[in-house]
Amino acid sequence: MAKKQTVSFTLNGTQVDVVVEPRELLIHSLREKLQHTGPHIGCETSHCGACTVDIDGMSVKSCTVLTVQCQDAEVLTIEGFEQGGELHALQEGFTQEHGLQCGYCTPGMITRAYRLLKENPSPSEEEIRYWMAGNLCRCTGYQNIVKAVQYAANKLSSASA
Amino acid sequence: MAASTDMLEREATLQGLGTSRLRKEDARFIRGKGTYIDDIKLPGMLFGAMVRSPYAHARIKSINKDKALAVPGVVAVLVADDLKPVKLDWMPTLGSDVQAVLADEKVCFQLQEVAMVIATDRYAASDGADMVEVDYEELPVLVDPHKAMDADAPIIREDIADKDEVGHGKRTHPNHIFTWEAGDKDATDSVFANAEVTVKEEILNPRVHPCPMETCGCVASFDKVTGQLTVYITSQAPHLVRTVVAMLSGIPESKIRIIGGDIGGGFGNKVPIYPGYVVAIVASIVTGVPIKWIESRIDNISTTGFARDYHGIGELAADKDGRIKALRFTALADHGAFNSHVSATKLPAGLFSICTGSYDIPTAYCRVDAVYTNKAPGGVAYRCSLRVTEAVYLIERMMDVLAQKLSIDKAEIRRRNFVNADKFPYSTSLGWTLDSGDYHTALEKVLQAVDYEGLRKEQAEKRAKGELMGIGLCTFTEIVGAGPTKVCDILGIGLFDSCDIRVNPTGSAIARLGTMSQGQGHATTYAQIIATELGLSSEEIQIEEGDTDKAPYGAGTWGSRSTPVAGAAAAMAARKIRAKAQAIAAHLLEVGEGDLEWEIDRFNVKGNPAQSKTMKEIALAAHTGDLPDGMEQGLDATEYYDPPNMTFPFGAYVCVVDIDRFTGETKVRRFYALDDCGTRINPMIIEGQIHGGLTEAFAVAFGQAIPFDENGNHLGNSLMDYFLPTAVETPHWETDHTVTPSPHHPIGAKGVAESPHVGGIPCFSNAVVDAFAHLGVTHMDMPHTAFRVWQQCKALGINTR
Numbered sequence A: 001m002a003k004k005q006t007v008s009f010t011l012n013g014t015q016v017d018v019v020v021e022p023r024e025l026l027i028h029s030l031r032e033k034l035q036h037t038g039p040h041i042g043c044e045t046s047h048c049g050a051c052t053v054d055i056d057g058m059s060v061k062s063c064t065v066l067t068v069q070c071q072d073a074e075v076l077t078i079e080g081f082e083q084g085g086e087l088h089a090l091q092e093g094f095t096q097e098h099g100l101q102c103g104y105c106t107p108g109m110i111t112r113a114y115r116l117l118k119e120n121p122s123p124s125e126e127e128i129r130y131w132m133a134g135n136l137c138r139c140t141g142y143q144n145i146v147k148a149v150q151y152a153a154n155k156l157s158s159a160s161a
Numbered sequence B: 001m002a003a004s005t006d007m008l009e010r011e012a013t014l015q016g017l018g019t020s021r022l023r024k025e026d027a028r029f030i031r032g033k034g035t036y037i038d039d040i041k042l043p044g045m046l047f048g049a050m051v052r053s054p055y056a057h058a059r060i061k062s063i064n065k066d067k068a069l070a071v072p073g074v075v076a077v078l079v080a081d082d083l084k085p086v087k088l089d090w091m092p093t094l095g096s097d098v099q100a101v102l103a104d105e106k107v108c109f110q111l112q113e114v115a116m117v118i119a120t121d122r123y124a125a126s127d128g129a130d131m132v133e134v135d136y137e138e139l140p141v142l143v144d145p146h147k148a149m150d151a152d153a154p155i156i157r158e159d160i161a162d163k164d165e166v167g168h169g170k171r172t173h174p175n176h177i178f179t180w181e182a183g184d185k186d187a188t189d190s191v192f193a194n195a196e197v198t199v200k201e202e203i204l205n206p207r208v209h210p211c212p213m214e215t216c217g218c219v220a221s222f223d224k225v226t227g228q229l230t231v232y233i234t235s236q237a238p239h240l241v242r243t244v245v246a247m248l249s250g251i252p253e254s255k256i257r258i259i260g261g262d263i264g265g266g267f268g269n270k271v272p273i274y275p276g277y278v279v280a281i282v283a284s285i286v287t288g289v290p291i292k293w294i295e296s297r298i299d300n301i302s303t304t305g306f307a308r309d310y311h312g313i314g315e316l317a318a319d320k321d322g323r324i325k326a327l328r329f330t331a332l333a334d335h336g337a338f339n340s341h342v343s344a345t346k347l348p349a350g351l352f353s354i355c356t357g358s359y360d361i362p363t364a365y366c367r368v369d370a371v372y373t374n375k376a377p378g379g380v381a382y383r384c385s386l387r388v389t390e391a392v393y394l395i396e397r398m399m400d401v402l403a404q405k406l407s408i409d410k411a412e413i414r415r416r417n418f419v420n421a422d423k424f425p426y427s428t429s430l431g432w433t434l435d436s437g438d439y440h441t442a443l444e445k446v447l448q449a450v451d452y453e454g455l456r457k458e459q460a461e462k463r464a465k466g467e468l469m470g471i472g473l474c475t476f477t478e479i480v481g482a483g484p485t486k487v488c489d490i491l492g493i494g495l496f497d498s499c500d501i502r503v504n505p506t507g508s509a510i511a512r513l514g515t516m517s518q519g520q521g522h523a524t525t526y527a528q529i530i531a532t533e534l535g536l537s538s539e540e541i542q543i544e545e546g547d548t549d550k551a552p553y554g555a556g557t558w559g560s561r562s563t564p565v566a567g568a569a570a571a572m573a574a575r576k577i578r579a580k581a582q583a584i585a586a587h588l589l590e591v592g593e594g595d596l597e598w599e600i601d602r603f604n605v606k607g608n609p610a611q612s613k614t615m616k617e618i619a620l621a622a623h624t625g626d627l628p629d630g631m632e633q634g635l636d637a638t639e640y641y642d643p644p645n646m647t648f649p650f651g652a653y654v655c656v657v658d659i660d661r662f663t664g665e666t667k668v669r670r671f672y673a674l675d676d677c678g679t680r681i682n683p684m685i686i687e688g689q690i691h692g693g694l695t696e697a698f699a700v701a702f703g704q705a706i707p708f709d710e711n712g713n714h715l716g717n718s719l720m721d722y723f724l725p726t727a728v729e730t731p732h733w734e735t736d737h738t739v740t741p742s743p744h745h746p747i748g749a750k751g752v753a754e755s756p757h758v759g760g761i762p763c764f765s766n767a768v769v770d771a772f773a774h775l776g777v778t779h780m781d782m783p784h785t786a787f788r789v790w791q792q793c794k795a796l797g798i799n800t801r
């Protein structure tokens, strides 16, 4: 077993330290050592997107990155979306538009859609579908997920207008 | 009397039946605060990793644990011999067979469970699993179910080789599981012999997997001091799990607690009891600490919960006008190495005999032969009631085959054969009583919505230009809500369901049910049923399910049975409460019970509505001493509901596809789905269920299949190979409805979640085949991948410019 190392990064705005073997995947550190069970595991092979988090301004499937790669990174997970008791527009949109059923894909979906709206604040339906294609959902058929993202896009743009 | 504004407001406050109430469960999921199985962490918990067979059929000569035990962090390695002292080496299946918990002397399918390594964390457990040395001697492999009953076929199940039955009647070969039939064979044969027209087609429902986003898993925790076993588990049927665990382990059922928690999708995958659960339980009993076992995605697709694998032959006999005189359907069912098919005891082929569909077919016969092969055991019903997709697929494909043979339009052939609306309740020739339906109305509504005539014209023009356009129709009847206990039981337990409601003094309530949501939104919809029945706001009605220490006994959520059975129980329990409330109101108002009438949330004195008692007032009164003579305090009720019949949701779907004859790619241009699920509880949730079911139908029709090579090796068990549609491929869905309430259900509801899957698959296939119909093609097996469709184009010589 390789020697363990301490890795420090910012998780939803808070500085954290975690002791890991070099082979440990970020999703496991988040879920098992840092009590952040919002990102889920659907495959561990980087196909499903349930584990999506945002690292330094990029969507990342956290089953595909080693924790040791995250030294000094800024990591955002679903747990970081609600601010001061107020839901993020995407969280609200997913509820209002019935964009979730079992909820398993939802944290990854919201985190991915967050990055989409940062890069493209008013995406077309086609752009939303394309951007969300790395995140699988077995329950909703995506139609209401598209609507949820549009809801958030509208809300965010009217707030910033 | 016209409803006053006040009444409308009171009604709206309830957020009851028929409102698109937002979901109660979302609050935790959108914050990442759900509690799915892998989120459970108990003090001292260890992890289990499975060692699996690389071979599909092999004898185990020896297992050496030494190197695994030397891996840092590994605590124990369990093999079949370790399970024998506690008699947990074999377990009963839900299909009346037995299954090896860990392979005992031989393995019968690739990736079969051979050993479990228990370690301090998941990395150490999987390191340990890599170090378990198993010495195998390969045996001849049986993959093709058509060869299962050959005289020289390898015998898969030596453990039962001398048994002449495994729960479902006489076996004729060591690889034969059962033969089941329904209808009148002789009468059917004679109609066929004299028919003006007959059609016949071989139709495959390939082996597929429900593949929910969350895989299966459990955390088993046995307390040596109290003898209490608690199991957190991904189960759609926690109470059935508790009973099976009690039967298996000898632990009193009262000391077993099964907790469902949040479930990340089920779709049938999470009904059976899997070896991983059982080994985790044994490991906890042995080690005295909690054990977590979580299935990997590849293990999920390879070993738990496959569906279908029905090799069917459909035949119809008709007159020249296309009126069907008889139906003969048979299927060879590949159940893999153990019959862990989820089926009611008396229905080993599930509800396959619903295969007469929406049609008035006077004479019919169907038969299913099930066999063992060297594949993963099963199967489960993938977003359908048991074997209903297979049945509906056959009849809906065969309707098109018959239409083509007679050159009758595919909508017209359906019209001519529908059971008329005035014929319900209608007894089918295979023994079901369809409770209600109005098929003509549904079909006409859909044809008009899509301008069917216009589409056919466009198709003719495209065909003239050599282009491929297909129009698929499907007018299905589903059968859900298992079910009446006189026909439906599992391991002797009737498939009733239950609801227990307690109303608090301040007028809020808690209801507990025997079902288990996996995304269907039960916490929202059950509360709506109760809200309307009791006149209490759904916001103040808490719903709990899945914890067997709290909820009354029920058979769980599968086969769209929650609304038909537990939803009925909820309404009936609420009515018991309302009856008691009426007696209390009469007492308080000093009138006779007959002098009262119910209005939204209160009892009014007839003719004097100013004199009334609201349900909230009554709730408080029920907890005082001011009650009718001899009445006990409290406002609670429990209902165990045994449905008098199944329910029969139906629908009419149209799909339009454009196929590129040079690449074989199919574009779904339009999909219009009209569903009739009877009374609609929450239109928003219904629509969501339909979107999801159609998407899963799209997946099956256009890409899902689990292939094997001749050695029984899986050729596609990761998400790289197994098709789960993304947002990009998934079509846009249009939904519509009619409402034909179920006459025997307390609120007229029928269940909806499975209809779009069951009806969607044949609709897609019918569209694809219709695109080739003018070229003489009558059937193409799924999945309709671009490559396979291109092969069809090539065979027809239309793939070149």
Ligand code: FES
Pocket (backbone or CB within 6 Å): A040, A041, A042, A043, A044, A045, A046, A047, A048, A049, A050, A051, A052, A061, A062, A063, A064
């Ligand atoms: S778990 Fe990371 S992509 Fe599926």
Ligand code: FES
Pocket (backbone or CB within 6 Å): A099, A100, A101, A102, A103, A104, A105, A106, A136, A137, A138, A139, A140, B213, B264, B265, B519
């Ligand atoms: S809501 Fe269940 S997987 Fe998306």
